[in-house]
Amino acid sequence: MTQDDLKAALEAVLGPKGVISDASSMEPYLTEERGRYWGTAALVARPASTEEVAEVVRICAERDVPIVPQGGNTGLVGGAVPDGGVVLSLGRMKTIRALDPVNQTITVDAGCILADIQTAADEAGFLFPLSLAAEGSCQIGGNLATNAGGVQVLRYGNARDLVLGIEAVMADGRIWNGLRGLRKDNTGYDLKHLIMGSEGTLGIITGAVLKMFPKPRVRETAFCGLPGLDAVIGLFTRVRDSAGDALTAFEYLSAHAMAFTTQHIPDNRDPFDSRHPCYVLMELTSPRAGDDLRSAIETVLEGAFEDGVVSDAVIAENESQRQALWNLRESVPEAQKHEGGSIKHDIAVPVSLVAEFITEASAVVEKELPGVRICDFGHIGDGNIHFNLSQPLDADRATFLGEWERINHIVHDIVAAKGGSFSAEHGVGKMKVSDVIHYKSVVEVDMMRTIKRALDPKNILNPGKVIDLN
Ligand SMILES: Cc1cc2nc3c(=O)[nH]c(=O)nc-3n(C[C@H](O)[C@H](O)[C@H](O)COP(=O)(O)OP(=O)(O)OC[C@H]3O[C@@H](n4cnc5c(N)ncnc54)[C@H](O)[C@@H]3O)c2cc1C
Incomplete structure (x- = not known):
């Protein structure tokens, strides 16, 4: 097999728009967010449908060519960086396939940008709660493949908790249509949960049925300065015990994180006159318009002040103040680059x-x-x-x-x-x-290897990632 043969076979299925092979156009697909890894690849395949993904996998499987699925390439552990073979980019698969307001589900292509799914749900009067700082460029396929977390896990769970069904292309090129919109389905092994979180090593996710939720109608956001870590956990248990499910986010910044984010990000301002050892951003939300979350958050903070758990606090009075508080937290990774x-x-x-x-x-x-x-x-x-x-x-x-x-x-x-x-x-x-091998038990590593070998016997799906087969 030559590279020309591979390119010709892929172009026959995807057309010239669907294959990138010149060095400069391939460059963005070969490195990652932190610039820690640089990869190589024969070419980049850009299928526009599930059937085309299946064809690409079949062509590569016949030739024993490794495939690295790639979404928005915002991953932070080098999972989408290739070591040869074909990068399969999902970026052309961007269709919102269906939205069912009664079932509260949205069915999407894997290449949809996370923020676009949030917007589509919002426009239909719902919330899709997965939220992370990379949401403007990461794709739902990548989110599910990594079981992404983010800032609302406390209330809504990780990415996998937001999924009712998936569609995936398996290592032999067969399409598995598991796009069931069911909230109850005890019919054997839950295969979607095997593929989600497998980082492209067990199957290529091409579509998903996602859960939507009622939109929050009231929201209160507070930013607090605290005397130490025990106080942070003390505040967390207080607010969790009194606000229950309304507690949607509880984020922490250390003194250095706060110093960096206020020093390096131009519009970020410290809301307090003095510095504190620890900071917390917390948010309460409710879909019930009449819920008095302002009283709830004030009551918790008053008690925490009296007991010395909180030293200073501000509550956002409007959306722009809320955004300013969130920016303090979300720009820490960017600020840290300057140090x-x-x-x-x-x-x-x-x-x-x-x-x-x-x-x-x-x-x-x-x-x-x-x-x-x-x-x-x-x-x-x-x-x-x-x-x-x-x-x-x-x-x-x-x-x-x-x-x-x-x-x-x-x-x-x-x-x-x-x-x-x-x-x-x-x-x-x-x-x-190497951490997987070192920190997981022999039994767990054996099970992971058995699953990988069973579902991808030729080891062509993202080889060398997640589990070392040797
Ligand atoms: C500023 C910033 C903030 C971040 N914040 C968070 C955060 O709060 N929480 C969090 O969990 N992560 C966070 N991340 C990490 C990253 O955004 C997530 O891991 C995200 O889910 C990756 O999505 P992606 O589309 O960019 O995937 P990629 O980076 O393209 O791929 C990630 C992995 O998934 C595989 N993959 C991609 N698409 C598919 C598919 N369709 N089928 C099968 N496998 C696939 C790839 O092979 C790779 O192994 C952050 C990243 C940045 C840059």
Whole structure:
């Protein structure tokens, strides 16, 4: 098989618009958001329908050519970066196929941009709650393939919790139509949950039936300064116990995260006169127009002030103030880029152990990397912390980043000892394949290998990602 033969076979199915093979046009498909990985590929295939995806897979399977599915390429673990073979980009599959207001579902092509699905649901009077900072460019297929989390998991769950059915192309090119819009279906193995979260290693998602929810009609957003981590968890339990389901987001910023986001992002302003060790952004929402969430949030904050759990707080008075508070949180990753090299961790531990984890891991990394600036932040209400480490002010970037794997192991050992996860929401991709082998049990790794070998016997779907077969 030559590259010309492959190109000709794919062009015969996709037309010239459906195949990219010149080096400069391929470039954006070969690297990723953080510029940590650069890949190679024979070409990029851009099918426009499920049938075309199936044809591409059949052509590649016949020739033993690996396929790397790619959505918006916003993933943070190198999962969509190819090591040869064909990049299969879903970007031309953007149709909202159906919207059923009675069933409260929306059926979409995998290449739909997440923000476009939110808009379509909104225009129909509903909410599609999956929400993350990359929503303007990530695709629903990528969200489901990585089981994305984001800022509303507390109330609505992870991406996989928002799905009733999927359609996928399997490794032999057969189409599995599992687009069932059922809220109850106990008819054997739940195959959609096998494919979701498998990061393109078990099947290529081409469509999905997603759940919609009633739109929030009232919303209150508060930003708080707190004296320490125990207070953060204390505030979380107070607001969760009093607001119940209305608690939609509970996000945390450390002192460094707050300093970076206010220093480097032009319109971000610290709402307080003095600095605090910790910050929380919390949001309550309700679909019931009469719910008095303002009183609810004020009552929680008053009690928290009296007990010294909260030191200062502001409540957004309008949508632009709310957006300004959210920008403080959402621009932390961007702000951190201005502070040089950063060693990242996307971990989860039980909420009851978050404060203990941050305290213990901080002490250890400060000893290992004197002068390191811990810029931890994240979805603390889910027990998910982005425990990111910015280089010391005078450090050499490359030398600091050379410590990435050593420090990851130290931190992930602490996570493992607390029954936690070394990848809470970003997935495994290329970056954490060795962690899967190291931290999961032999039984779990065996089951993962058995499933991969059964569904992709030629190992052509995103080989080398998620599970090492050797
Ligand atoms: C600024 C920023 C903020 C982020 N915030 C969050 C966050 O809060 N929560 C979170 O979970 N993630 C977050 N991410 C990570 C990323 O946005 C998510 O992982 C997202 O779900 C990836 O979607 P994508 O379309 O870009 O997928 P890609 O990056 O293109 O692919 C990701 C993986 O899925 C596979 N894949 C893609 N499409 C398909 C398909 N149709 N079928 C099968 N496999 C497929 C790829 O092969 C790859 O392994 C953030 C990223 C950025 C840049």
